[in-house]
Amino acid sequence: MATRNIKEVAQLARVSVGTVSNVLNRPEIVSPATRERVFEAIKKLGFVRNEVARHLRVGRSRTVGLVVLDVSNPFFVDVAQGAESVADDHDSMVVLCNSAGDPGRERRHLDQLEQQRVMGILITPVEMESPWLEELAGRGTPVVLVDSPATGLQCSVAVDDRLGGQIAGAHLIERGHRRILFVGGPTSIRQVADRHAGVSSAVAAADGAVELLTSTSPTLTVAEGRAVGERVAALPPEERPTAAFCANDMMALGFLQAMATHGLRVPEDLAIIGYDDIDFAAAAAVPLSSVRQPRELLGRTAIDLLLEEVADPEQHRHRQVIFQPDLVIRESSARRRDA
Amino acid sequence: MATRNIKEVAQLARVSVGTVSNVLNRPEIVSPATRERVFEAIKKLGFVRNEVARHLRVGRSRTVGLVVLDVSNPFFVDVAQGAESVADDHDSMVVLCNSAGDPGRERRHLDQLEQQRVMGILITPVEMESPWLEELAGRGTPVVLVDSPATGLQCSVAVDDRLGGQIAGAHLIERGHRRILFVGGPTSIRQVADRHAGVSSAVAAADGAVELLTSTSPTLTVAEGRAVGERVAALPPEERPTAAFCANDMMALGFLQAMATHGLRVPEDLAIIGYDDIDFAAAAAVPLSSVRQPRELLGRTAIDLLLEEVADPEQHRHRQVIFQPDLVIRESSARRRDA
DNA sequence: TTGAGAGTTTGAGACGATTCAAAAGAATCT
DNA sequence: AGATTCTTTTGAATCGTCTCAAACTCTCAA
Numbered sequence: 157m158a159t160r161n162i163k164e165v166a167q168l169a170r171v172s173v174g175t176v177s178n179v180l181n182r183p184e185i186v187s188p189a190t191r192e193r194v195f196e197a198i199k200k201l202g203f204v205r206n207e208v209a210r211h212l213r214v215g216r217s218r219t220v221g222l223v224v225l226d227v228s229n230p231f232f233v234d235v236a237q238g239a240e241s242v243a244d245d246h247d248s249m250v251v252l253c254n255s256a257g258d259p260g261r262e263r264r265h266l267d268q269l270e271q272q273r274v275m276g277i278l279i280t281p282v283e284m285e286s287p288w289l290e291e292l293a294g295r296g297t298p299v300v301l302v303d304s305p306a307t308g309l310q311c312s313v314a315v316d317d318r319l320g321g322q323i324a325g326a327h328l329i330e331r332g333h334r335r336i337l338f339v340g341g342p343t344s345i346r347q348v349a350d351r352h353a354g355v356s357s358a359v360a361a362a363d364g365a366v367e368l369l370t371s372t373s374p375t376l377t378v379a380e381g382r383a384v385g386e387r388v389a390a391l392p393p394e395e396r397p398t399a400a401f402c403a404n405d406m407m408a409l410g411f412l413q414a415m416a417t418h419g420l421r422v423p424e425d426l427a428i429i430g431y432d433d434i435d436f437a438a439a440a441a442v443p444l445s446s447v448r449q450p451r452e453l454l455g456r457t458a459i460d461l462l463l464e465e466v467a468d469p470e471q472h473r474h475r476q477v478i479f480q481p482d483l484v485i486r487e488s489s490a491r492r493r494d495a
Numbered sequence: 496m497a498t499r500n501i502k503e504v505a506q507l508a509r510v511s512v513g514t515v516s517n518v519l520n521r522p523e524i525v526s527p528a529t530r531e532r533v534f535e536a537i538k539k540l541g542f543v544r545n546e547v548a549r550h551l552r553v554g555r556s557r558t559v560g561l562v563v564l565d566v567s568n569p570f571f572v573d574v575a576q577g578a579e580s581v582a583d584d585h586d587s588m589v590v591l592c593n594s595a596g597d598p599g600r601e602r603r604h605l606d607q608l609e610q611q612r613v614m615g616i617l618i619t620p621v622e623m624e625s626p627w628l629e630e631l632a633g634r635g636t637p638v639v640l641v642d643s644p645a646t647g648l649q650c651s652v653a654v655d656d657r658l659g660g661q662i663a664g665a666h667l668i669e670r671g672h673r674r675i676l677f678v679g680g681p682t683s684i685r686q687v688a689d690r691h692a693g694v695s696s697a698v699a700a701a702d703g704a705v706e707l708l709t710s711t712s713p714t715l716t717v718a719e720g721r722a723v724g725e726r727v728a729a730l731p732p733e734e735r736p737t738a739a740f741c742a743n744d745m746m747a748l749g750f751l752q753a754m755a756t757h758g759l760r761v762p763e764d765l766a767i768i769g770y771d772d773i774d775f776a777a778a779a780a781v782p783l784s785s786v787r788q789p790r791e792l793l794g795r796t797a798i799d800l801l802l803e804e805v806a807d808p809e810q811h812r813h814r815q816v817i818f819q820p821d822l823v824i825r826e827s828s829a830r831r832r833d834a
Numbered sequence: 835t836t837g838a839g840a841g842t843t844t845g846a847g848a849c850g851a852t853t854c855a856a857a858a859g860a861a862t863c864t
Numbered sequence: 865a866g867a868t869t870c871t872t873t874t875g876a877a878t879c880g881t882c883t884c885a886a887a888c889t890c891t892c893a894a
Contacts, residue, residue, distance in 0.1 A: 159612075159635055161850055172874045177852055187872060202634055207610035208551050209850035213879050217547070228572050228774075237566065240593065249607055251590040254579065268588055271546035273498075295541055296498055378774060409778045435567075435717055436775045439748045443780070500880055511844045516882055526842065548880035551849050 160201040169197035180205060211273070216466075219249040220459060221269035222302075223262060223279040225345075226376070227254040229406055230434040231451055232280070235302065238455025239278060246463060248275065255282055257345075257375060263288060270297055276462040278302050278455075284346050298465045302458045303449075305346050311461040313454050313477045317347050320447040320481035321354020321401070324429050327445075327483055328399045329362050332493035333427060337369045337397035339384050339407055341376040348376070348403050351431060355401055369397055373407075381407030385414025388426075398426060398493055405430035405437045408444055412488070416441055427489040443486035450479050499540040508536035519544060550612070555805075558588040559798060560608035561641075562601060562618040564684075565715070566593040568745055569773040570790055571619070574641065577794025578617060585802060587614065594621055596684075596714060602627060609636055615801040617641050617794075623685050637804045641797045642788075644685050650800040652793055652816045656686050659786040659820035660693020660740070663768050666784075666822055667738045668701050671832035672766060676708045676736035678723050678746055680715040687715070687742050690770060694740055708736055712746075720746030724753025727765075737765060737832055744769035744776045747783055751827070755780055766828040782825035789818050 162180075166173045171190060178186050179194040186194070197203075211217045222239055224232040240250045253269070255262035259282045266288060269277055276298040281289065284305060293299045293310055301312035328336055338355055340348045352370065359368045371387075373380040381402060388396060388411075402408035408430030415422050422428055422442045430437055433448035457477055465472045501519075505512045510529060517525050518533040525533070536542075550556045561578055563571040579589045592608070594601035598621045605627060608616055615637040620628065623644060632638045632649055640651035667675055677694055679687045691709065698707045710726075712719040720741060727735060727750075741747035747769030754761050761767055761781045769776055772787035796816055804811045 162852095163850080173851080174853080174874055174876095175872085178873085181852075185872080190872080202630070204606075204609050204634065206551075206612060206850055207607075208547055208556070208612055209879090210852075211879095212545075212547050212551050212850080212881090213852045215879075227576065228569065230567065230569070233567050233572065237593070249590070249592075251588070253588075254576070267543075268546075270543050273545060273547050291541070295543065378778065409775070413778050436748070436778070439717065439752050439775070439779055441778060441780050441782070501882095502880080512881080513844055513846095513883080514842085517843085520882075524842080529842080545880050548849090549882070551851090551880080552882045554849075 159206075160203040161206065162203075165194065165197045165201060165203050168201060169194045217273055217275050218247065219251055219272070219274050220462060221253060221265070221272075221274045221277045221279075222250050222455075223253045223255055223265050223269075223277065223281075224302075225255060225257050225280050225282065227252065227256075229376070229404065229432075230436060231404065231432040231449070234434075234451035235455035235458075238452030239459045240455075241452070242456050242459045242463075250459075257282055259283060266292060270295070273297075275466055276300065278458045278462060280304055283344055298462055298469075300458045300462045300465075303347065303454060308474065308476075311458075311465065311474045311476070313457045313461065313479070315449045315454065315479045315481050317350035317481070318354040318357070320431065320449070321351035321356075322358045323354075323481065323483045324351075324401050324431070324447050325355035325358025326361075327485070328401065328427065328429065328489065329358060329366055331399075331427065331489060331491070333397075333399040334365060335367045335369070335397045335399070337371060337388065337400045338403070339381065339400050339411060340370065340372050340403040341380070341407075342374060343372060345376075348372075351401075351403055376404050376407055378406045378410035378413075381410025381412075382414045383410075385411040386418070389414055389418035389420055396426065399423075399489070400426060400428050402428065402430045405432045405434045405444065405446055408446070408488075409436065409440055412441055412444065422488050423491045427491070427493070429489045433484050437484075438486065440488070442488045445486045445489040446484050447481045448484050449481050453479065498545075499542040500545065501542075504533065504536045504540060504542050507540060508533045556612055556614050557586065558590055558611070558613050559801060560592060560604070560611075560613045560616045560618075561589050561794075562592045562594055562604050562608075562616065562620075563641075564594060564596050564619050564621065566591065566595075568715070568743065568771075569775060570743065570771040570788070573773075573790035574794035574797075577791030578798045579794075580791070581795050581798045581802075589798075596621055598622060605631060609634070612636075614805055615639065617797045617801060619643055622683055637801055637808070639797045639801045639804075642686065642793060647813065647815075650797075650804065650813045650815070652796045652800065652818070654788045654793065654818045654820050656689035656820075657693040657696070659770060659788075660690035660695075661697045662693075662820065662822045663690075663740050663770070663786050664694035664697025665700075666824070667740065667766065667768065667828065668697060668705055670738075670766065670828060670830070672736075672738040673704060674706045674708070674736045674738070676710060676727065676739045677742070678720065678739050678750060679709065679711050679742040680719070680746075681713060682711060684715075687711075690740075690742055715743050715746055717745045717749035717752075720749025720751075721753045722749075724750040725757070728753055728757035728759055735765065738762075738828070739765060739767050741767065741769045744771045744773045744783060744785055747785070747827075748775065748779055751780055751783065761827050762830045762832075766830070766832070768828045772823050776823075777825065779827070781827045784825045784828040785823050786820045787823050788820050792818065 433446040437444040592604040772785040776783040
């Protein structure tokens with residue numbers, strides 16, 4: 157209502173709109189006296205620059221969209237915080253969007269972000285193949301894939317999930333487990349597929365001595381983890397796996413809860429290892445072993461790549477950055493199991 | 496780069512820009528034949544509407560800013576999800592900003608949001624008194640306070656924190672505790688102050704039979720909770736409180752971890768009760784008793800109030816909505832203590 | 835044949851800031 | 865005083881879309 161514009165400021169300060177704009181953007185080229193007068197007018201009127209109009213003229217915005225698979229997963233929150241910390245230093249803003257694993261929601265968010273002409277988009281896509289993203293990039297919105305496969309057509313940052321799965325598998329095997337359950341989400345999610353492939357390869361390396369079971373669920377939530385845990389707890393002991401490798405910590409926490417409610421001891425009756433090493437993993441009923449990813453670094457690197465592309469689109473060569481996960485061993489997989 | 500505009504579409508479809516705009520906004524008033532022609536042109540060119548220009552012309556944006564105290568606290572994530580679910584139905588967007596308890600960051604976010612001319616702002620302010628917010632509202636950006644005091648100058652939604660503190664205190668006293676520690680953050684945060692006042696009143700009602708200790712920390716994080724826990728664990732048993740009421744679940748989880756590392760049993764040696772009842776509370780080392788707040792409802796109601804104000808600013812009367820918390824008793828405070 | 839009325843389409847302003855060539859003013863030098 | 869250079873200030877054009885009064889096209893009735 158009472159939104160003042162540059163023209164009113166100019167009038168009050170008895171200068172032209174061009175001068176007000178200069179005071180706002182390049183104060184050093186304006187004489188101190190005029191500058192002072194303009195600042196006073198701004199303060200008196202309570203003028204706030206209209207970023208929308210500015211953006212329309214200048215052509216690019218200072219906000220970056222970050223579309224994640226699940227905001228309630230602390231992993232993504234940490235990635236977001238990493239990205240935000242970098243954005244802050246470039247007085248940009250990160251707007252966090254939640255696809256909740258739903259391609260439709262993801263699509264709507266992407267449309268909205270493109271309509272807003274954001275500077276660029278960081279995304280952990282729901283599905284491995286996404287023609288949308290390429291079209292988007294083709295129309296001029298830079299896209300960086302976060303924790304996702306390198307298609308070569310855009311930048312990406314990821315953690316070697318195959319390696320993570322392998323480390324986890326090797327660890328369980330080394331601890332004496334011979335019957336391992338992989339608790340995963342939909343295999344359409346690349347992270348899940350890779351982690352499974354990793355543990356498979358570790359199992360394969362054990363020369364048939366180890367059996368790998370696989371359970372898939374539609375989502376990677378605490379509730380799903382609990383549900384799988386319930387089913388496992390209900391199995392007769394001899395059919396039960398002795399260890400569970402969960403595709404993320406949320407599922408692992410749910411799985412762990414199910415063990416507790418059914419009186420199964422962790423790790424004695426069943427060892428558990430999660431993925432992501434979110435802060436809550438260490439605070440769980442039984443402190444959770446987990447494959448750690450450099451969460452904030454992931455976010456920071458993603459936005460760095462984006463800013464690099466924006467700064468010089470011509471020179472820019474797409475890059476794929478891959479980090480290595482490492483294993484954090486805690487109580488939930490600490491004991492040796494005698495085969 | 497290849498961003499097409501309405502004019503190019505108009506050219507290709509051999510109509511005027513006005514007609515294209517009509518197709519976009521009021522397709523029913525355009526003849527089917529023309530409409531079809533325009534749609535084809537849009538598709539052929541890969542035209543994406545520039546929401547920035549639209550917004551400049553129309554005057555108000557479809558995005559709402561939500562400024563929270565701590566994104567890594569699942570409580571706020573849930574509030575955000577509640578808000579987002581409503582926004583979705585009004586094809587608006589919620590942009591989530593993190594003040595991280597820092598007035599400077601909060602201020603910068605507010606500035607940015609105002610410059611973007613957002614439709615409105617939902618905020619959990621860092622400090623109780625914030626003249627900024629009133630100025631902001633005065634300049635025409637509606638503000639709804641979330642989980643915050645009712646100043647009467649704007650709408651607010653909150654949960655009765657005093658009652659929450661009281662419930663928690665009464666529960667601990669009823670369980671036989673006579674030496675209770677309140678683990679809180681800075682008292683400048685209203686929630687903390689109120690929860691403390693609540694437990695105080697419960698203690699006062701016990702007629703001098705109960706002693707209340709208070710520990711304050713700069714932040715309400717897991718780490719701070721752990722730090723306080725360390726100090727408490729180091730006390731000689733006779734000086735130690737028998738129960739801790741933590742200002743939020745994050746602190747409670749940290750506190751609990753400290754108990755575990757120092758071999759103190761929960762709840763036998765020390766009972767713990769948290770606040771918020773985040774999902775991870777139930778999955779903790781010892782399932783955590785907690786004061787539950789209607790997290791999503793808080794977010795949903797906040798944005799409802801905002802939309803109401805935006806829809807009809809003249810008629811709108813500011814309202815204060817207050818919800819009641821309730822107590823969830825779990826293992827961490829389940830036992831009776833014999834005085 | 836004309837006029838009324840309904841249904842479509844048009845295109846010239848906004849919206850608010852930035853840009854930049856050009857004008858104005860001030861300072862310095864001959 | 866006039867020429868030259870440097871510093872400030874100006875204001876019209878621009879970004880992409882929406883709005884709305886006016887113009888155009890039909891159809892139908894008088």
